[in-house]
Amino acid sequence: MSVTVNHTPSPALPPPSRVMAGGPLGWVRANLLNGPINAAVTLLLAYLVVRYAISFIDWAFIHAIWEVPNDRFGRPDTALCRDNKGIGACWAVIGEKHRFILFGTYPYEEHWRPAIVCVLFIALYIVSAMRRFWRKELVLVWVATLTIIGILMWGGVFGLSYVPQERWGGLPITLILATFGLAFAFPLAILVALGRRSRLPAIKALCVLYVELIRGVPLISLLFMASVMFPLFLPEGMNIDKLLRAQVAIILFAGAYLAEVVRAGLQALPKGQYEAADALGLSYWQKTGFIILPQALRLVIPPLVNTFIGFFKDTSLVLIIGIFDLLTAAKTSIIEPQWQGFAVEVYVTVGLIYFIFCFAMSKYSAGLEAELNRHRVR
Amino acid sequence: MSQTTSDPRYGLKPPKRPMRISWSDERFRGIVWQVVVVAIVAAIFWWLWSNTVRNLEVRRIASGWGFLGREAGLPIAESVIPYDPTNTYLRALTVGVLNTLKVAIIGVVLATVLGTVLGVLRLSKNWLVSRFVGAYVEVVRDLPLLLQLLFWYAVLQGLPGPRQAVNPATGVFLSNRGLKLPWFEWLDAHSWALLACVIGIVLTLIWRKKALARQMADGQPRRVWPVALLLCIGAPLAVWAAQGAPFSPDIPYLRGFNFQGGLTVSPEFFALLVGLTLYTAGFICEIVRAGILAVHQGQWEAAGALGLPRGRIMRLVVLPQALRVIIPPMTSQFLNLTKNSSLAVAIGYQDIVSIANTTLNQTGQAIEGIAAIMLVYLTISLSISLFMNWYNTRIALVER
Numbered sequence: 200m201s202v203t204v205n206h207t208p209s210p211a212l213p214p215p216s217r218v219m220a221g222g223p224l225g226w227v228r229a230n231l232l233n234g235p236i237n238a239a240v241t242l243l244l245a246y247l248v249v250r251y252a253i254s255f256i257d258w259a260f261i262h263a264i265w266e267v268p269n270d271r272f273g274r275p276d277t278a279l280c281r282d283n284k285g286i287g288a289c290w291a292v293i294g295e296k297h298r299f300i301l302f303g304t305y306p307y308e309e310h311w312r313p314a315i316v317c318v319l320f321i322a323l324y325i326v327s328a329m330r331r332f333w334r335k336e337l338v339l340v341w342v343a344t345l346t347i348i349g350i351l352m353w354g355g356v357f358g359l360s361y362v363p364q365e366r367w368g369g370l371p372i373t374l375i376l377a378t379f380g381l382a383f384a385f386p387l388a389i390l391v392a393l394g395r396r397s398r399l400p401a402i403k404a405l406c407v408l409y410v411e412l413i414r415g416v417p418l419i420s421l422l423f424m425a426s427v428m429f430p431l432f433l434p435e436g437m438n439i440d441k442l443l444r445a446q447v448a449i450i451l452f453a454g455a456y457l458a459e460v461v462r463a464g465l466q467a468l469p470k471g472q473y474e475a476a477d478a479l480g481l482s483y484w485q486k487t488g489f490i491i492l493p494q495a496l497r498l499v500i501p502p503l504v505n506t507f508i509g510f511f512k513d514t515s516l517v518l519i520i521g522i523f524d525l526l527t528a529a530k531t532s533i534i535e536p537q538w539q540g541f542a543v544e545v546y547v548t549v550g551l552i553y554f555i556f557c558f559a560m561s562k563y564s565a566g567l568e569a570e571l572n573r574h575r576v577r
Numbered sequence: 578m579s580q581t582t583s584d585p586r587y588g589l590k591p592p593k594r595p596m597r598i599s600w601s602d603e604r605f606r607g608i609v610w611q612v613v614v615v616a617i618v619a620a621i622f623w624w625l626w627s628n629t630v631r632n633l634e635v636r637r638i639a640s641g642w643g644f645l646g647r648e649a650g651l652p653i654a655e656s657v658i659p660y661d662p663t664n665t666y667l668r669a670l671t672v673g674v675l676n677t678l679k680v681a682i683i684g685v686v687l688a689t690v691l692g693t694v695l696g697v698l699r700l701s702k703n704w705l706v707s708r709f710v711g712a713y714v715e716v717v718r719d720l721p722l723l724l725q726l727l728f729w730y731a732v733l734q735g736l737p738g739p740r741q742a743v744n745p746a747t748g749v750f751l752s753n754r755g756l757k758l759p760w761f762e763w764l765d766a767h768s769w770a771l772l773a774c775v776i777g778i779v780l781t782l783i784w785r786k787k788a789l790a791r792q793m794a795d796g797q798p799r800r801v802w803p804v805a806l807l808l809c810i811g812a813p814l815a816v817w818a819a820q821g822a823p824f825s826p827d828i829p830y831l832r833g834f835n836f837q838g839g840l841t842v843s844p845e846f847f848a849l850l851v852g853l854t855l856y857t858a859g860f861i862c863e864i865v866r867a868g869i870l871a872v873h874q875g876q877w878e879a880a881g882a883l884g885l886p887r888g889r890i891m892r893l894v895v896l897p898q899a900l901r902v903i904i905p906p907m908t909s910q911f912l913n914l915t916k917n918s919s920l921a922v923a924i925g926y927q928d929i930v931s932i933a934n935t936t937l938n939q940t941g942q943a944i945e946g947i948a949a950i951m952l953v954y955l956t957i958s959l960s961i962s963l964f965m966n967w968y969n970t971r972i973a974l975v976e977r
Contacts, residue, residue, distance in 0.1 A: 230702070231705060241705050241706075244705050248705075248709065285735075398607070399607050399610060401615050402611055416950070416958075417954055419919045419922065420951050432625040433628055434631075435632065435635065508719070512720070512722065515724060516723055518723060518923060526724055540735065542727070542731035542734075543735065554719045554720055557719035557720070561718070
């Protein structure tokens, strides 16, 4: 038996088709139409997207009603909108109610004050987001801005008329709850996170108990606690208004969640940093303040921003205990009989406001993450 | 190495120094700090407690759980167990807990399925599909859940009445009264068949384990699905047929101004379920995506080199490894969904929060009402955590 080995090489195959590469057509082929199943999925999805986009544009713009005439009592006459229901949106409700949705029952002539407050808040966020301004002076900027905001909202000085807190409402309330909530929850969270990693058993136990209890129950139960149970806790004659009580509940709630984020940062720090600080003979607070926290917080900035987004959204829960934030104002604005049934338009508009804030934060967080991780990318 | 371990001093702690009563002793400082903190916390709680006791006396609010045995007199629209307003508060609260569990369990299942599918689609090579899912996730995650719930509720209320109900299939009606589905009359035979099905699933799992063990021994793969089909579908059908295969369909129909018969999904429940599912699915999608991306590219390549097709690589190689990354954040999403179901109170679905809230308004016993809510959620949270921790240790990497 002899084995013959074929030594003639088989002819080379032709190179793969180059049609797939380059040019917009090539991109479409590579990303949308590779294979029959993918092509079918693309076409189906494209059809659905286009179809619903067209009907949405139809509803929101083409057949929409932007203004309604007044009836003989001087009230807006929404009969036109009612006939148009399901065909076109009735944006007249926004035109009529936008001041109420944004500022609630704040005195109408004084609306410029909450408007400036909103602008100040947004400016504060933008300044705080810039890494150039991450210095100690930023704390002073915060204190100053929040003081100005307080003066503008309450008034009573500098010739501004006094506006009691019960009349505040709308977007400023949402921004106040979110901003003050985080401004106080953050230091609390750092203390609790440090306490949870402490070697002192009693302090550790207290912190664990606090974090786990708060994280185990929904925010609503805390808000209920603030609104119905808290008055029982105080001595007679001592009264704290409802907004402040809700604010305390939000601070306690946010504190527990942020504490877990901060703790993750503390844990992620290499042990050598702690040991090196000890070896230098630094005291506990020197070690924490100069060595540990600056590094640990830097590690967790992206998840911190994500938690901030969560709390910004969660402030809307105060609706349930009847505090007049943006969402409550929106819900209340359509209570009048002639505007009933136009909830979708109002919710879409308010949703857009929430979306702009949250989307900006989420894009910022993603960008920051990329920037902070740049040294890791090879 | 051996030198160190054989050293008799290895592993010994430094000798304990007696504590000095001095501020410069670290241990003494520690004890002082703890005493101070505990004393402050205890003082605050004592102060709050004594205020509360005095306030309760002044306002003549009874305390204790005695009200649980009294007649509730509060109507509940939908309930899993039989209930009417003459029942006790305890029963009303139980109905609330069951309603919470109902929406949470169905929501968790639906959100997991939808979120996983979306997470896989987000990584699709098809640009349109992945962008579409990405846009969905961004929108859903950047809007408050409460707003979404109110929106869905408003949309459902804006639907036409029963007479002009949307009727996509026979017996399915979508109107402002909620969703109507065809159902059938539930008889004993069905309960037995359901039991047979559960037993079948358990037996299938045991069979699968044995088949895998034998495959490990001799390398021969064994088919599990015929057995699974027989045990999970065949056996229940046989049980049902043995009792005469009773089946009486209950298809909803329009009579007068409303529907008769069929299975009703109330608008409140429907809006809550849709809102919770869509919202949580957005978060689960990102978790699944991150989990799959966390599996090293080399795993794909190695499995591909073994000749496995893409679907099998996903199922046999990537997903089991991705699960280890996915499970812990998934647990917190399940907990979030359960806690978020408390927003039901805003759209009028009567869950535990809503019923406890009504109870505390009727009886004035705020402390007990809120304690009941917290107790229920703490129990649920703890159970989910324990179960997921057990599951997590089960699938965790077995390291040598």
